[in-house]
Amino acid sequence: MNILIIGATGMLGRKLTQALVSSRQIDGKEITRIKLADVVPADLPVSDSIEFDSVAVDISDPESAGQLIADRPDVIFHLAAIVSGEAELDFEKGYSINLDGTRYLLEAIRHAGQDEPYCPRLVFTSSIAVFGAPFPDKIGDEFFTTPRTSYGTQKAIGELLLSDYSRRGFVDGVGIRMPTVCIRPGKPNKAASGFFSSILREPLAGQEAVLPVDESVRHWHVSPRSAVRFLIKAAEIDTDLLGARRNLNMPGLSATVGEQIEALRRVAGEGAVKLIRREPDQMIIEMVDGWAKDFDASRALELGFAAESSFDEIIRVHVEDELGGKTGA
Amino acid sequence: MNILIIGATGMLGRKLTQALVSSRQIDGKEITRIKLADVVPADLPVSDSIEFDSVAVDISDPESAGQLIADRPDVIFHLAAIVSGEAELDFEKGYSINLDGTRYLLEAIRHAGQDEPYCPRLVFTSSIAVFGAPFPDKIGDEFFTTPRTSYGTQKAIGELLLSDYSRRGFVDGVGIRMPTVCIRPGKPNKAASGFFSSILREPLAGQEAVLPVDESVRHWHVSPRSAVRFLIKAAEIDTDLLGARRNLNMPGLSATVGEQIEALRRVAGEGAVKLIRREPDQMIIEMVDGWAKDFDASRALELGFAAESSFDEIIRVHVEDELGGKTGA
Known part of the structure; x- marks a missing residue:
């Protein structure tokens, strides 16, 4: 099984990579290759059974996605994003990475499928930022997405694209709306959360x-460990059970x-x-x-x-x- | 008051133009100019008080929107779209007109506002196609958008962009989700509806x-006459009452x-x-x-x-x- 992780040097990307090195499989199928993509090169883990490759790439470049999927990965984890605070400060950068970057990836997959059949599992990390106040006490699975940040808007648009491309049979997408990850390891950062x-x-x-x-x-809240389990689970579930509704609130x-x-x-x-x-x-x-x-x-x-x-x-x-x-x- | 109608030769565009020629005002302010834009030139109505202009334009061309708003219209009606059936048959054309065309318009308005303050009222015609089955018996104002067509997806994305650009103060947007317009005048067409x-x-x-x-x-259902009243009402309402939620199910x-x-x-x-x-x-x-x-x-x-x-x-x-x-x- 051939895996692509976009946004591999972030906290979740690194933990996901570690988890895959340990488990050596997804859904019982042996992992043979993992490509780690991010704006900076990722450190290559040591493994005796998995071949690793690291690519430094700007996903807001329309050409990048085609290069990333040229070897037709079976599972793609799309974790790359400009975070909430930065997307609010830099309007153009947020739209360019979070919206255009996601759309270029979907388009590259669709075009690859025109040459010969190709429909990879795409795990898209969305966020509870797709929701905007006022809320009910508990937000249900059918509550509407009225984001109050540009980041949340870009994630909500990514979800809609993921669903439509999946419905059309171009990709087999699952979008997961991450709770706030707590306890985030590392130094304190400037995020309001x-x-x-x-x-x-x-x-x-x-x-x-x-x-x-x-x-x-x-x-x-969710722990980093459970967040990584969500990602792997999203790569393994039977998407026939999702029907046309490909985006899920996570527990x-x-x-x-x-x-x-x-x-x-x-x-x-x-x-x-x-x-x-x-x-x-x-x-x-x-x-x-x-x-x-x-x-x-x-x-x-x-x-x-x-x-x-x-x-x-x-x-x-x-x-x-x-x-x-x-x-x- | 200077008005721009994009999609002016369609059924609603023509009826909206007629209504504005009759009323000569929006929200009590006299209309002095109306620019009619569409892929084909619109017929210019006769009026002794309103100056008309007709422009044939392809809104999927990134340059078009800037030219359309160069004279800084106070109210923009964005009615142009590839309809549901065609957007389903021609995936690329649907995204190019319905998504990119709307985004270019929003971007042109944002850029115009960078030179000197500009925040026009933008009335965006969305559709009940943003909703996808299964539904509750009555779809409420907070039901989620899970479209089952590419057209519905493109409209739902347009709604999200309209809200975010409005929240950021780049435009003063109102999105209206039109019921099926009945009785549509003219010849029978091939639409499933x-x-x-x-x-x-x-x-x-x-x-x-x-x-x-x-x-x-x-x-x-809604009559064409009420649909046109929705458009004009959307140009007149106090958008402070909408808060961050700029898109409305129409009666x-x-x-x-x-x-x-x-x-x-x-x-x-x-x-x-x-x-x-x-x-x-x-x-x-x-x-x-x-x-x-x-x-x-x-x-x-x-x-x-x-x-x-x-x-x-x-x-x-x-x-x-x-x-x-x-x-x-």
């Missing part, structure tokens, strides 16, 4: 963290910041909790107020997608996967 | 018509084919009804089965959009507007 991770990650490493919102704020955990902190207390003790400093930030408070709080992800659950059921579990995943089983608090 | 009009239009003119589906088939009349025929009997008598010949067509039966049957258009109704409340009324509008008040049956 960064505090959801940092208020756990820094204290677990014995460092101070800033909480800019009230403890009553509720949000929708996750709805929790308040207070519940996150209580879980931190249980897993790492009072010392860790004391490292969280309250520093309200009006801009972040207002942004977060417009974000989705809870979902009914029935369709995905029925298809076998699964996420964590407590924040204790999300924290333990982080301690196991990132901290070698030990907390520094 | 054509029979909804022809089973009334032909008998009213004393001619035979073919009914390819069962009388129990239910669908969502209409949900009726079965049987109810259409009963109305024909009441308005034009048994002789007219006898001109309808049953000739079931399996392909049309299956297509129509996937179409929306009824809507709850609360948002639009609250904003003052209004449609017919009986098929008798829809038939009378046709008799008045197209047949000079007389039926030939």
Whole structure:
């Protein structure tokens, strides 16, 4: 089986690559090649059974996608995107990478299929940013997409294209709407959602963290480990079960910041909790107020997608996967 | 007030032009110029107060939109589209006119606003084709868009772009999802939905018509006269009332084919009804089965959009507007 990962150097891309190196298969079929594509070259993992290739590429160049799929990968993971904050600041760059880049990929696949039959599985990472406030308490599988960011708009358009190209038989697409990934490993970043991770990650490493919102704020989370499982599951499911509706709300955990902190207390003790400093930030408070709080992800659950059921579990995943089983608090 | 109509030679474009020539104003502001754009030149109406201009243009050419808006129209009606059947048969043409053409227009407006402030009202004709079966009995204002045609996909993408460009302050957009326009004047055409009009239009003119589906088939209708009123209303409403959600289900009349025929009997008598010949067509039966049957258009109704409340009324509008008040049956 021949795999292409676009956006391979990002956090999920690297974890997905690791997971595929470990499992050596998708849906019981042996992986023989993985091509890692991103704007910068990816490090090539060591494997005795999988042949790796790394390509530095700009997907907003109309020619790129055709080159990436020239060896006709069986499964394509499309993870590449300009993130929410940057797509809002740089309107043209966001549309060029997130909309045009996705469309060029779909068009390259369609054109490849005109020469000889070709219909790869395409896993498209969408986002809960396709939804925009006001929301019901729980967003169901049939709630409409009225994004309030350009990023969310570009993802919602990608979903529509994915569905239409799938319906026409040009590609076998599955779009998954990722919850906020928590605990994101690595350094604190400037994303407005960064505090959801940092208020756990820094204290677990014995460092101070800033909480800019009230403890009553509720949000929708998934661990990086489950997010990678979603991607692989999306490559394996029987798409006949999806019908014409190719985009799925992913399961996750709805929790308040207070519940996150209580879980931190249980897993790492009072010392860790004391490292969280309250520093309200009006801009972040207002942004977060417009974000989705809870979902009914029935369709995905029925298809076998699964996420964590407590924040204790999300924290333990982080301690196991990132901290070698030990907390520094 | 300076107006641009793109898609001016179509049925709605011509009726909209006539209506504006009669009213001479939009929202109380005098119309001084109307530019009529389409792939073929439009006939110039006679008016002593409005200056007319006709432009033949291909909106899939990236340069066209900039030329169309060079004189900075205050209101733009974007009615141009490759229709459903053709967009399904010619994939590339549909995307090129319906998606790229709309995006070029939005981009031209955004670029014009970079030179000096410019934020015109843009009325975008969307369609109930943005929805795809299975449906609830009544489709509400928050039901999701999962189109089952490329045309519906292109319209749903146009809606998302319109909302994002409006949110960013580049344009002041209103998207209206038109019901099936009935009774369409003119000759029978090959559209699968054509029979909804022809089973009334032909008998009213004393001619035979073919009914390819069962009388129990239910669908969502509006007269051409109300459709034109929707367009003008969309140019006049206070868009602050829309918030970030710029696309509206339009009101209409949900009726079965049987109810259409009963109305024909009441308005034009048994002789007219006898001109309808049953000739079931399996392909049309299956297509129509996937179409929306009824809507709850609360948002639009609250904003003052209004449609017919009986098929008798829809038939009378046709008799008045197209047949000079007389039926030939």
